[in-house]
Amino acid sequence: MACGTGIKIRNVNKTFIARGGSVDALRGISLDIGAGEFFCIVGPSGCGKTTLLRILAGLEDSSGGRVIINTANGNGRPLNSMVFQEQSVFPWMTVRNNVAYGLRLRGIGKKERLAVADRYIRMIGLTGFADAYPHQLSGGMKQRVSVARAFANDPEILLMDEPFGALDEQNRILLQQELLRIWEESRKTTVFITHSIDEALCLGDRVMVMTAHPGRIKKIVDIDLPRPRDIAAIRTTLRYNQLFQTIWLTLRDEVLKGKEIELAH
Incomplete structure (x- = not known):
């Protein structure tokens, strides 16, 4: 383990x-x-x-x-990071800023947190949508953003x-x-x-x-x-x-x- x-x-x-x-x-x-x-x-x-x-x-x-x-x-x-069934992305933020949100709350500098966000955006296959807003995404894509945000925050649980x-x-x-x-x-x-x-x-x-x-x-x-x-x-x-x-x-x-x-x- x-x-x-x-x-x-x-x-x-x-x-x-x-x-x-x-x-x-x-x-x-x-x-x-x-x-x-x-x-x-x-x-x-x-x-x-x-x-x-x-x-x-x-x-x-x-x-x-x-x-x-x-x-x-x-x-x-x-x-810990929690992912809910309901889509929990922030509609006023781009995909990149949504993924970086937890890191921002932890005080991680902008350059570092956006680099981490971009890494996880690549991992979930949404590189071409990094600057898109949630209303421009399908339901499955929004949930990908939620998963990426959870992992990007580097939780222990x-x-x-x-x-x-x-x-x-x-x-x-x-x-x-x-x-x-x-x-x-x-x-x-x-x-x-x-x-x-x-x-x-x-x-x-x-x-x-x-x-x-x-x-x-x-x-x-x-x-x-x-x-x-x-x-x-x-x-x-x-x-x-x-x-x-x-x-x-x-x-x-x-x-x-x-x-x-x-x-x-």
């Missing part, structure tokens, strides 16, 4: 206080995510996947338990909340492959939420299946598909199909329970 930042989650719970009572979103989450690991999370809607990611990002406090993040230098909270969920199949495959290629170079510790078993298998080192509300860990599956990965090629392998079946059989009952909970409310 790569050197860098590992995550220890110990008995994390989250309860939301709402009018008329309380709602348990997470219950008893305990796991280790290794430094440099690409860790995927799947589960039914409403199981607390995004809540867990927000706790890791420091955007949400847990109601109990601890998150221990071991940084490379052992000092302070690690720098990359947190991704269904970043490709709103894209069509062709753009999703292209961006999955681009993400893998960039991740292979940096081996950033990555926590990736998805509803797609296929996406989790194509990207992840391990996949955690969560139960229906309240979210618990049901099973963690090792994804022993070789790297580097060609997404189209691994889908044709026997091992891919075996892993898909394992995860789906684990997840299916939770999806049905989740539907029952939705109907009850």
Whole structure:
């Protein structure tokens, strides 16, 4: 496993206080995510996947338990970058300035941050659009900008909340492959939420299946598909199909329970 930042989650719970009572979103989450690991999370809607990611990002406090993040230098909270499903580029900034935005906030000089931005713009295949504004880009291109901005900021932890969920199949495959290629170079510790078993298998080192509300860990599956990965090629392998079946059989009952909970409310 790569050197860098590992995550220890110990008995994390989250309860939301709402009018008329309380709602348990997470219950008893305990796991280790290794430094440099690409860790995927799947589960039914409403199981607390995004809540867990927000706790890791420091955007949400847990109601109990601890998150221990071991940084490379052992000092302070690690720098993290978060990529959301919704396009989060700034419409008034060019592609180059969007990608460089995190570096600007960190006080990196203009020449250096634009050089870094241009490097990642090349990596995502948008060199000809560096001076374009978001309204001039397709949805897939905007999400490429979000991914480039996350990596350009050189985070110790990359947190991704269904970043490709709103894209069509062709753009999703292209961006999955681009993400893998960039991740292979940096081996950033990555926590990736998805509803797609296929996406989790194509990207992840391990996949955690969560139960229906309240979210618990049901099973963690090792994804022993070789790297580097060609997404189209691994889908044709026997091992891919075996892993898909394992995860789906684990997840299916939770999806049905989740539907029952939705109907009850």
